[in-house]
Amino acid sequence: MHHDISEQEWLDYVSGVLAPARAAFIRSHAATCVKCARTLGSFAEWHDLMMQEGSRLRSALELPSDEMESFIADSVEAICAGERPGSRSWSWSVAEGLFFMRVLMEPICGAGTARASIKLAVERSTTRSEGGLCRRNWQLFVANLSEVVASICGLAAGSLVKHAGASLAIAGA
Amino acid sequence: MPAESASRNHEVIERFLGAPSEDSFSSLFHLVAPWMVGYFRARGCDVEMAKDLTQEVMLSVYKASHALRSRDRFRPWLYRIAQNVLLRHFRDESRRVPTVRLNAEAEEACGRPQNPYLRSQFSEWMASLNPDERQIMLLRYVDELEHHEIAAVLEIPIGTVQWKIFHSKKKLAARFATEAT
């Protein structure tokens, strides 16, 4: 901090997002204080240089307009052909569903526990004839997983797993 | 970003969030695609990979955006998805092939068009920063996110974002001073 103006304020000032009253103070102070004027000058110069170079880079990274148009048109067609926009249903593969459940559980109980719990729940939910998890036994898997998680992290965590797992629509047979 | 274009962008985002349709999604895609392609290319992806990853991001947006009610949360949310997609891509790449540092010379040798980022002054400057600082500088000066948006994307306090930018400035200023002498 220098003359009661923090580094963050210098940055906000040169970016043009500082509150008007504070910006007015800095402007008037820099007009009278040599050291602060130098600081402001260096911040402004650096900021302008970064913005310029960033802008130049952005332009260089842009695709030619015809290539971009063609990419957008193909992509929009492909995405919209899959589902209606704003649709409230989507389907997941089993692998994606498991991935999502692990993502949900990891911050709570860790990757190791998530793996162990899922493995145990899969064992409890599948028969040899089914050959693994599928849409038919997904809800049973979710119920078993919820029970395993609840035994370690509590009923609230088990309930979260149950609701999250049940909200996924698994694709396939 | 100039106020006028920011206002137009908000309208496009608002239109899609408020009334999703193929038409409003197409408008959104026109707006967002250059941001995303630029985002991925600035982080070392070639054109085709940048397009693939952009599609992946837009698919997530298409599936999940009706849950978002506020257009102000859209950009941080979009860039967080992009960050996750990119990290997953890098992890998959490192599993499939030995990690090869992308460099301009290798690209040239393979006859592929050079990634402009790799030849840019900005890339040279970023090489003197640590990965966290580089990420923030790219989000600020190439992707043009505001401090509070960067804080939301990276889930860090806004003070940390400002401090890291300030710290990067000091490092780069020292580097410029060395180059000048």
Place this chain on the structure above:
Amino acid sequence: MRKVDGTTAMVWAALILSALAGGVSKALEFAQPGASLTRFASASYEPLYILANAIALYFCRRISRDHQKGSRMRLAWLLMAASCAMALVRHGFEWTTFLMGWHQTARLVSVVSLRQIPTVLAMVLLTAGLIAMWSSLAAIGLGTGFRPRDLVLPLVILALMAAVLPYRGELSDHRSVYPLMRYLQWSSPVVLAVPALISLGLQRISQEMGRSQFADFLRYLAWSLLLRLASLLATFTPVLKSVSVLAVAGTAAFWAAPWLFVLAVEQRWRITKSVSELTEVYVRNPQEAFAMSVSNPHLFHAEPPDPRK
């Protein structure tokens, strides 16, 4: 969420203040031995222990209700709650006898020494709770595979215990008129070491679990018990007692230890709070919850699905 974070901050503040107060009280003992202020300051850890155990009891009870009736985890938390209740009885009794001046009379070796009963009971209940917790985790395959190097720290602790056992005569109730109380006092280093050793196993499990809120809880739990053991050793071993810096640090650790336990259980309670909030979002609007999860920065920690499967 902000409310829960504030609680954590308060517990940390209590921990730091207790440690400072402990250090100051020990420093006073060296500076003004025998003064009445010094005696009062040395005993002032009792109200802090009472407060810490009361808070821990509250959290343990609430967490136990978050587990199914009849489950091992629920039993574990009920046993830990009972341990906190016993500790409350012990420290409440000790503080009362101190305020009544019995510590300066012959009652110190008679009535006051009865504190060993709730002390040992508290440790036994805690040990039973930790065993129940371990068994619950082992049921899903955690904590069943240990490497040879995991035995190093337990062996160090056992060696330290063997080294300090001859000094049990320095403990306060070894002169009790009741043989049972003398025996319970002599067994206290062992009774304290056992839960510390079990907590090392739980700490190892936290590594198997991976980075998470639950793993943080197990780590804090382990550290609180190890700190308590270390501070007990520092306070009654003559060699360590005589070195002022070590004695001050040992006393500071002793005063801070129960707050580390509070931090552990509060960390576990935060899991229940945060998942309850997220569950509400799922019940209200699964799509919004899904959108939150899709943008979750933790997404990159999980391995993506194998497209070949």
